[in-house]
Amino acid sequence: DVKVTQSSRYLVKRTGEKVFLECVQDMDHENMFWYRQDPGLGLRLIYFSYDVKMKEKGDIPEGYSVSREKKERFSLILESASTNQTSMYLCASRQWTSSGANVLTFGAGSRLTVL
Amino acid sequence: AQRVTQPEKLLSVFKGAPVELKCNYSYSGSPELFWYVQYSRQRLQLLLRHISRESIKGFTADLNKGETSFHLKKPFAQEEDSAMYYCALLNSGYSTLTFGKGTMLLVSP
Numbered sequence: 001d002v003k004v005t006q007s008s009r010y011l012v013k014r015t016g017e018k019v020f021l022e023c024v025q026d027m028d029h030e031n032m033f034w035y036r037q038d039p040g041l042g043l044r045l046i047y048f049s050y051d052v053k054m055k056e057k058g059d060i061p062e063g064y065s066v067s068r069e070k071k072e073r074f075s076l077i078l079e080s081a082s083t084n085q086t087s088m089y090l091c092a093s094r095q096w097t098s099s100g101a102n103v104l105t106f107g108a109g110s111r112l113t114v115l
Numbered sequence: 116a117q118r119v120t121q122p123e124k125l126l127s128v129f130k131g132a133p134v135e136l137k138c139n140y141s142y143s144g145s146p147e148l149f150w151y152v153q154y155s156r157q158r159l160q161l162l163l164r165h166i167s168r169e170s171i172k173g174f175t176a177d178l179n180k181g182e183t184s185f186h187l188k189k190p191f192a193q194e195e196d197s198a199m200y201y202c203a204l205l206n207s208g209y210s211t212l213t214f215g216k217g218t219m220l221l222v223s224p
Contacts, residue, residue: 042215102164
């Protein structure tokens with residue numbers, strides 16, 4: 001029944017490393033999102049994609065990039081990891097409709113620690 | 116600017132007590148609001164949305180445009196309601212969701 005899969009549940013990386021967080025959905029959804037979740041700060045949108053090869057910056061895109069080469073896969077890239085990027089990263093997808101169901105389906109999350 | 120405010124980080128109640136989790140929003144237009152919930156070791160999931168006007172697990176939320184609020188209520192809290200609750204607002208334009216900072220609800224026996 002799993003619909004949004006994040007490949008890594010836990011990662012530990014060193015400062016300066018390049019980090020890839022992968023997300024795959026099997027619901028043929030057009031829209032995909034990356035959020036980070038921090039205690040006391042809630043969920044903040046990093047990047048989103050409305051369709052293949054499309055991407056838009058969210059509220060906190062600095063230090064991140066994304067890739068969406070296939071509809072089902074949305075990758076978050078940290079070009080040079082820093083300690084302030086230690087966080088829980090949540091991927092979500094949504095089927096866009098003109099009536100706007102606007103319900104996000106979330107993955108289980110990837111907890112990244114940068115040392 | 117669009118904004119969602121959840122004033123309480125933590126709400127602690129006893130089983131059977133009424134619960135109200137507060138959510139206020141700032142939005143120029145007709146808002147579309149949601150409550151999402153994350154139980155321990157589970158994924159974030161939709162609890163309810165105002166356009167559905169439904170009750171889920173005994174929870175209800177009414178949109179009050181005059182007070183710009185969308186408080187989540189339940190008359191009798193259960194231990195299994197303990198979770199993190201997020202209020203979210205649909206943004207105009209790209210239709211992304213802006214989330215509040217969340218309220219942790221703890222229901223004690």
